[in-house]
Amino acid sequence: MSTNKRTYWQDNLRLVRFCLTIWFVVSFGFGILLVDVLNQIQIGGVRLGFWFAQQGSIYAFVVLIFYYAWRMSVVDKAHGVTED
Amino acid sequence: MDLQTLTYLVVGASFVLYIGIALASRARSTGEFYVAGKHVHPLANGMATAADWMSAASFISMAGLIAFLGYDGAVYLMGWTGGYVLLALLLAPYLRKFGKFTVPDFIGDRYDSQTARVVAVVCLILISFTYVAGQMRGVGIVFSRFLNVDISVGLFIGMAIVFFYAVLGGMKGITYTQVAQYWVLILAYLVPAVFISLQVTGTPVPQIAFASSVVDDGGFLLEKLDRIVTDLGFGAYTSGAKSRTDVFFITLALMIGTAGLPHVIVRFFTVPRVRDARMSAGWALLFIAILYTTAPAVGALARLNLTETIQHGPVGAVDGNLAYEERPLWFRTWEDTGLLRFEDKNADGRIQYYDDTNPDFAATAREYGWRGNELGVDRDIMVLANPEIAGLPNWVIALVAAGGIAAALSTAAGLLLVISAAVSHDLLKSVFAPEISERGELLAGRVSAAVAILVAGYLGYNPPGFVAQVVALAFGLAAASLFPVILLGIFSLRVNKYGAIAGMVSGLTFTLSYIIYFKGVFMAPFAENVSENWLFGISPEGIGALGAALNFAVAIAVSAVTPPPPATVRELVERIRVPS
Structure with a gap:
């Protein structure tokens, strides 16, 4: 594998690790493991832990995928591996 | 006009639309039949994926499940959306770069093994048939409740419609009918939700109504709900009854299962480029999230x-x-x-x-x-009667019927297509009859789609056990069999065919046995399905996560003591990791 492709793959893995950490924190963290702690905080008519479990994590997932797609298109360009 | 006539009209009009689209997008080559010629715009693919994904269970049952589970309903909300993050980051772009037609294609080529390919086909067929049985049942139920016909008549009409566009149009026909079905189902879901939010909380946006106060006494919706249900002895709505461990594992199993479902994965084979696959996953989840963030509001409002x-x-x-x-x-x-x-x-x-x-x-x-x-x-x-409970006009009720049918048909069609591709492409073309012509393979694809529809119809009429639990089974199996070996096939250069086959077989066997042990598919369960009997306190719904872990462990361990894969495999993996 060429050096360029190797660093491309490393950059990708770093981004994947970062995104998956957030993925885990918002859902399994905020929505499940820390739900009781976050439920101490109430915003509007809903407690925060419950909100993350039923709403917030889903919004975060959507943002995460678009963020990853956007960052990867930048990484693709930087390494000159874009299609067409 | 009475409700019955109106419902026939609305449902009938939606069928005319689907058939029209099917006629306009007939498949003329195997490429069009399997992956819509890889010409699908990422936005359109996102919508098609959303319809493909959101089944009768999402549309009809989920809000009701949440209404009675309260907090615990989060397992479905997070589990059935979080998998798209895994799909977008870990599978979809690389599988698109791989560039062939099916999931077993990838497993067979990556592990350089016909055995691995056939094991993958077996897993795929098992997963897809369990899933499709639930869908056909859903079609039958919606027909019988809204159109006052027998379940078998409803099933037959549903089969005929799917037959028309899946057999004729293949993936190309399915894709564009799914786009239309997405619109029908999301409208049908949102219209009553908006009306009910407005009635109860005075805000038309269900996601905001969820955190708002109710019109009549000024208290917050969720607090009021907690109060009135606990006054009747029920558990508080915002705290659940399941153990934290079980919630964790069910959510994880559903996420991994989602990412491992062949009919979802294959949708990302249809876009033109790798970066379209990444974007398309984002669009898909956005379109799904519109329904999935509305559902908890519908659940809470309906329970109230x-x-x-x-x-x-x-x-x-x-x-x-x-x-x-x-x-x-x-x-x-x-x-x-x-x-x-x-x-x-x-x-x-x-x-x-x-x-x-x-x-x-x-x-x-x-x-x-x-x-x-x-x-x-x-x-x-909770979803089916919601418009009537809220006193909404008849056209809304008719729309809900069309939406339920759209949700079930779109998912059934996607499932039937991956089954037919597994037979005509993975078994026939790749293993048993490599010299078959393209026309022959296309014909085989159509014939196996037709046979799959008949089998699905039969399973829908005589469902193996309760429909909800067969769907849980499908997720567990997808999580424990396909997801780990696809992931390792991309991210590891070392895992070989022995590891992959042993991993799939052990993950599948473990998960299947555990579910049958407690749920008894086709036979009586061996033990009572209560938490005291469960392994580590994990219910059969969540066991797929453990099955996946077992698959990973076995695949890595077996590969470590057997020879590394050949150089050609190494080249394949290095090629799919980079877009160009």
Whole structure:
């Protein structure tokens, strides 16, 4: 594998690790493991832990995928591996 | 115009639309039949994926499930959306770069093994048939409830429609009908949700209504709900009944299962470029999230509406409960379907709806003169009867019927297509008859799609066990069999065919046995399905996560003690990791 492709793959893995950490924190963290702690905080008519479990994590997932797609298109360009 | 006629008209119009699209997008090559010629715009693919993904269970059952599970409903909300993050980051772009037609294609090529390919086909067929049985059942149920025909007639009509566009159009036909079906189902879901949010909280946006106060007494929706359900002995809405461990594992199993479902993965083979696959996953989840963030609001509002209808006065007061003779019209309609059942246990002519399994509430209930819960509520009613409970016009009810059918048909078609591709492409073309011509393979694809529809129809008519649990089974199997070996096939250069085959077989066997042990598919269960009996406190719904872990462990361990894969495989992996 060429050096360029190797660093491309490393950059990708770093981004994947970062995104998956957030993925885990918002859902399994905020929505499940820390739900009781976050439920101490109430915003509007809903407690925060419950909100993350039923709403917030889903919004975060959507943002995460678009963020990853956007960052990867930048990484693709930087390494000159874009299609067409 | 009466409701019946209107429903026939709306559902009929949606069918005309689907058939029109099918005629306009017939498949002329295997490439078009399997992956729509890889010409699908990422936005269109996102919509098609959303319709493909959101099944009868998402549309009809999920909000009702949440209404009764409260906090625990989060397992479905997070589990059935979080998998798209895994799909977008870990699978979709690389599988698109791989560039062939099917999931077994990838497993067979990456592991350089016909055995691995065939094992993958077996897993795929097992997963897809269990899943499709639930969908066909859903079609039959919607037909029978809204159009007053027998379940078998509904099933037959559904099969005929799917036959038309799946056999004729293949992936190309399915894709564009799914785009139309997405619009039908999301409109059908949002319209009643918006009306009900407006009625109860004064805000039209369900996601905001969820955190708002209710119009009549000014308290917050969720706080009020917590109060009125706990007054009746039920657990508080915002705290759950499942253990944290179980919630964790079910969510994880559903996420991994989602990412491992072949009919979802294959949708990302249809876009033109790798970066389209990444974007398309984002669009798909956005379109899914519109329904999935609405569902918890619908669940909470429906639970409030139902409870307040029955318990319309103070708890414990004689006239606090609805008199059976004064029950509203929708109550009568849904009683006829058997989804609502009333039994006057204390013979007072009034309906008592409370948790009679709660020992702490038993003394209070006795004091009130209650002799047990008198109302049986099927959870599906929460979405199906919602428009009637809220007093919405007939066209909304007709739209909900069309939406339920669209959700079930779009998912069924996607599943049937991956089954037919597995037979005609992975078994016939790749293993048993490599010299088959393209025309022959295309014909084989159409024939196997037709056969798959017949089998699915049969399974829908004679479902193996309760539909909801067969769907749980499909997720567990997808999580434990396909996801780990696809992931390792991309991210590891070392895992070889021995590891992959051993991993798939052990993950599948473990998960299948555990589910059958407690749920008894096709036979009586071996042990009672209660938490004391579960392994590490994990229910059969969540066991797929452990099955996946086992698959990973076995695949890595077996590969470590067997020779590394050949250089050609190494080149394949290095090629798919980079877009160009």
